[in-house]
Amino acid sequence: MAREAVGRPPEETLSLWKREQALLRARVVTRDTEAWQRDPGFSGLRRVGGVDVSFVKGDSVSACASLVVLSYPELEVVYEDCHMVSLTAPYVSGFLAFRELPFLVDAVQRLREEEPQLMPQVLLVDGNGVLHHQGFGVACHLGVLTGLPCIGVAKKLLQVDGLENNARHKEKIRLLQAGGDTFPLMGDSGAILGMALKSHDHSTKPLYVSVGHKVSLEAAVRLTRSCCRFRIPEPVRQADIRSRDYIRRTLGGPRPPAPGQERQEWAPPGSPRAFPLWLSTELL
DNA sequence: GCGACAG
DNA sequence: ATCTTGTCGC
Numbered sequence: 001m002a003r004e005a006v007g008r009p010p011e012e013t014l015s016l017w018k019r020e021q022a023l024l025r026a027r028v029v030t031r032d033t034e035a036w037q038r039d040p041g042f043s044g045l046r047r048v049g050g051v052d053v054s055f056v057k058g059d060s061v062s063a064c065a066s067l068v069v070l071s072y073p074e075l076e077v078v079y080e081d082c083h084m085v086s087l088t089a090p091y092v093s094g095f096l097a098f099r100e101l102p103f104l105v106d107a108v109q110r111l112r113e114e115e116p117q118l119m120p121q122v123l124l125v126d127g128n129g130v131l132h133h134q135g136f137g138v139a140c141h142l143g144v145l146t147g148l149p150c151i152g153v154a155k156k157l158l159q160v161d162g163l164e165n166n167a168r169h170k171e172k173i174r175l176l177q178a179g180g181d182t183f184p185l186m187g188d189s190g191a192i193l194g195m196a197l198k199s200h201d202h203s204t205k206p207l208y209v210s211v212g213h214k215v216s217l218e219a220a221v222r223l224t225r226s227c228c229r230f231r232i233p234e235p236v237r238q239a240d241i242r243s244r245d246y247i248r249r250t251l252g253g254p255r256p257p258a259p260g261q262e263r264q265e266w267a268p269p270g271s272p273r274a275f276p277l278w279l280s281t282e283l284l
Numbered sequence: 285g286c287g288a289c290a291g
Numbered sequence: 292a293t294c295t296t297g298t299c300g301c
Contacts, residue, residue, distance in 0.1 A: 055291090057292095057293055058294090063292090091291060093288085126290085127290050127291065132290080155290080
């Protein structure tokens, strides 16, 4: 039964989401809290996690949420959890967490109950951390709600606080030489919100790394770089690959649209909300 | 009408 | 995010 989460949530909902982000933002820790994060070779780091959500084509509701754990430094998958979910909220730039986060928290909770010894010591998250409109992207959100160190790894620059993917920015990218090269992303506020990272020698597009939770920007960049066999760090890449494969194995191919139920419009303002808000006060 | 827009 | 196969190059 394919549904289509289209349109924009009511302003009232966006207001609640913003308030939630502002409240939880105060709990973010933007420094190293673990000994291995300070070690030049990350000695003591044994497990790195990655999360991702892949979608069924032609259906913005049905998706597969995946959590993988890789050994470090071997980067071999030691745990995989793929789960079909029904997304409720639509994608709105700046509010990605309210669409995808509940299912990622669920996955961490399953791991905590079933294989606690495999709990990752850090999570790489597809998206931004403090490099965000409200300074609280999905990587911060997942970190605060799980207590795990998290790193935001975005594939495109979120243009916020004066940051622009303009000619000057593109020139800085062009000047990146070898894998591991970086340049800081400084907003108008003067704060360094993240780093552009050339993740390997022959990658044209950089990654945009920012602090999620319980890790410094320096360690976040260094760890992201050390997890890259290809452009996308292996934990996120494996989560992406495996969630897509799971969808293929589950659905076996594209399905025809369900007549009469192709679209689901948002309820007008003032009516009962059309989807769960997934605020932390409801989760915790 | 046009550009912007993490996933 | 997804729509999309093969193909050129290291």
